[in-house]
Amino acid sequence: MTLDHVPCGFIPLTDSAVLVAAVEMGFAAAEGIALDLKREASWSNIRDRIAMGVYPVAHMLSPMAVSMSLGLGPLPVRIDAPFVMNQNGNVLTARAEIAAHLADLGATPRDPAATGAALRALTRRSLLRIGVPFPHSMHLLLTRYLLEASGADLSRVTFAVAPPPILPDMMRAGEVDAFMVGEPWGSLAVERGDACILLPGQAIWAAAPEKVLGTRRDWIEDHPDVARRLLRAMHRAAKWCSDAGSASVLAEILAMPHYVNAPADLIQRGLDGQIVLNSQGDLLTVPGFARFGGGAVNFPWRSAGMWIADQAAQAWGIPKRQAQTVAHDAFRSDLYRLALAQLDPMLPAASMKVEGSLQSETLARAVSGEVPLGPDSFFDARVFEFDA
Amino acid sequence: MQAAVQHFRQPQQPEALLADLHIVVVDPDKERAEMIVDGLQQVDDARITVIGEVIGLERKLAALAPDIILIDLENPGRDMLADVARLSNPTQRPVAMFVDGSDTTMMSAALDAGVSAYVVDGLRSDRVKPVLEMAIARFHAFSRLTAELEATKAALSERKIVDRAKGLLMKRRSLSEEEAYALLRKTAMDQGKRVAEIAEALVTTADLLS
8 A cells, every 4th residue: 555645844842742653653554644754943944844835734833823824924824723732731940049939929830820929929020031932832822821810010021932942951041031831841951950840831721722733724625535544543643642551652752862852751751740840859740731632632622723813813913803713714623523523423512612611521512422521721710702 | 131132123224225234144053154154255245143052042133133144944043033022022123034925936945955034124135135045055055065975974884894795705705805896796786786785784694693
């Protein structure tokens, strides 16, 4: 059987897991796809190479799919998000002395509201520089959400950008005081002894869509069958990744030099939700630290895309309604349904939901039977309801 | 604290179009940077600064206020040039990646060569194009040089392997050097492989058996 060749860029991060598992565990090949993963040095490269057609699909920050579809960036191209690769998996990390200062002000990784209040108090006294991996990222949106909802003055905060593996070096060099980053790069900074984890990103929004399979819309239209098979392979890979029994094998695979190129034991912390917070070895157990599959984790809720638009539109200089319409159309729950109708009987009946209303796992109506939805609450108990 | 991270030049400054360009080359590879600088000096009386270290790039660029930044695609510093300043302060004029709106061939050529250019908002594209063209040419030249160097290295190591294989055959089968090479060549031909591949297999096998 000849395989369909699909080149795909990725950034070295634990949340490239579903793509890597699709290749290494044979899920892609079983669907007749040779998924050709290419490690990239920056999100800018992912953006430009998918825009130039070098990649039809890529590991992508969820807000990038929206911003690119809105025509932001050097080359406008319509990007769809037919599959959420993971929910959460980021950590807010700070230089040890800043973290100690915040702890004195009441911050604790167990309480996002207290940490938010401490950040507000800190920014009253001094300016704060926070590193994020890209302007169009959940990292920036969630950090700003935390600060804004905690009443902090955002003009006292500046954001700097660097790719995930560079952020720990930026902090060490004194270029930033803190950074929000996907694992294992927060744990790596902790391991080096000069950083403490302030908060798992999941504490800000329990169901934040972190990465998506960014897909050129024209490629989906021209290759509907390949796209469908790719989504089936991703679905199976995601299921495998979300099985607790897979964690140690997955950590070993991701650790390899051509993937994340970081120690397996550091990667495993994020997979197990066992986060070492500081060089004293204090441990925080975070259920659902990063969700790769199961339930409706991979389902691209149109409402989740609209949340991104709701939060980012102003900064992007685009009318909110327009941004929301484009985001709603980019989160392709229709494609997800089409591809997985036979494979996954527990597809949610709805494509929109109220974001932030579930405190704990809740059964929702599925196409057939019921599907368990994980908690999706925000730290400040806000609820977002959007009109399609 | 760096506020005006990417605020390199005030808008509507006519001298920005008339004055000599200030070009920053971001490249940790000293030899390649030299090749690019050398090429750029032939295009323009540009002032050229090379930055090798990526940490603190934004801050350095803010201080240098260049008109054009040339950066290798494999450099993680590309993301540092992303439009983040505007997110903190919408009044700042950002530097943007150079794209000729009417024609993407140049963009495509630049990506192929492995280089990208960022320009201060308002810089005329006819001033950018010759600079980017020269950078593309120099990146290609550098890749060719690197490839040639790699090929030479590979050829040298292949010759060593073939010599070792010949030695093994001469010793084990009491052949002359010419006979040993003839045997390697014949085996390679019969199997449709390269002499070096057969030699490597032989050397590996001999190492395993010894």
